[in-house]
């Protein structure tokens with residue numbers, strides 16, 4: 001399978017002079033990540049009433065999880081760096097929220113991207129969409145020239161409003177050893193009213209880039225537009241299934257990965273947090289199927305709170321201890337290897353059990369603070 005495990009070698013003139021990642025004290029390359037996608041304003045509406053206004057945009061959820069869950073650098077005792085390329089307008093109201101404060105966006109003359117999420121009055125079923133999205137404002141797209149001129153260990157293309165242009169994804173592929181893509185960045189359409197629809201990936205200019213992508217993640221609703229059977233010949237496809245966990249499809253195999261229990265108060269950001277948890281799992285050296293456990297864990301964490309979640313230090317400590325205990329010392333980050341391992345390992349079930357313990361701490365935290373400081377439950381009828 002032609003995974004982009006090495007920075008893409010089809011380089012443009014001058015790209016060979018790009019600075020390579022700095023090396024760590026133990027001689028390995030620093031696992032710096034590149035996240036591309038804009039922050040946005042989310043307005044949550046239920047029964048015609050605004051029930052929440054929050055920071056949104058996949059980049060906010062993704063950097064929140066990567067900062068919290070990436071393995072710490074032995075020498076520096078801090079997670080490896082993540083560079084976020086996001087655009088907002090002067091009207092952006094969340095500049096001091098933790099994710100944008102740590103990863104400041106580029107300021108544009110156009111307004112901040114804004115979504116209205118209309119939640120159903122009835123409880124969502126496993127397969128019916130739980131919300132209807134409308135893009136009411138769109139910031140400028142992110143262009144290739146907006147990306148830093150250096151190499152990264154991995155990249156996440158996580159647009160929400162069509163801001164990751166095909167040429168920008170192509171540039172990411174050239175700069176990053178492995179690129180993970182959220183299908184929503186590639187297949188969303190917006191009608192005259194801003195209502196979000198989908199187009200078949202095969203009919204987009206992104207399709208030709210798929211063989212140079214390592215992983216593409218789609219929700220169950222998006223999966224038919226990705227075309228799992230065709231896409232899995234080129235890269236590993238992950239289909240998230242809400243409260244049922246997820247499935248992985250690669251050329252020659254597939255796996256189902258069990259979920260973690262959660263009391264859902266707001267589904268926003270579950271897919272984004274899943275993808276970041278999955279990437280963090282690869283950074284820890286897990287196989288793709290094992291890394292999807294960490295994806296499911298952070299997806300469950302996202303739905304337990306309104307907006308971008310706050311992780312309790314005790315819960316994060318439990319996650320780290322589980323990973324440190326299960327992962328054999330010296331196992332190298334999967335994302336940095338020559339090829340990826342997809343199959344579940346023989347410690348998959350133990351890893352699930354260890355993370356379940358951390359999920360229990362998460363639900364204790366939720367019970368102690370039901371409003372989570374963000375204004376309550378968006379989902380219950």
Ligand SMILES: Nc1ncnc2c1ncn2[C@@H]1O[C@H](COP(=O)(O)OP(=O)(O)O)[C@@H](O)[C@H]1O
Nearest residue numbers: 219240241242243245262264270271296299300
């Ligand atoms: N109600 C839930 N309970 C537990 N985990 C959930 C729940 N909803 C979502 N998740 C986790 O988040 C992931 C992404 O959620 P999903 O709803 O499929 O994506 P999206 O947010 O893109 O629609 C799921 O694969 C699962 O791991």
Ligand SMILES: O=P([O-])([O-])O[C@@H]1[C@@H](O)[C@H](O)[C@@H](O)[C@H](O)[C@@H]1O
Nearest residue numbers: 056057058115268269270271272
């Ligand atoms: O819920 P999810 O699919 O993971 O991702 C969401 C996007 O679909 C939505 O457009 C955006 O406004 C949210 O902030 C969040 O990024």
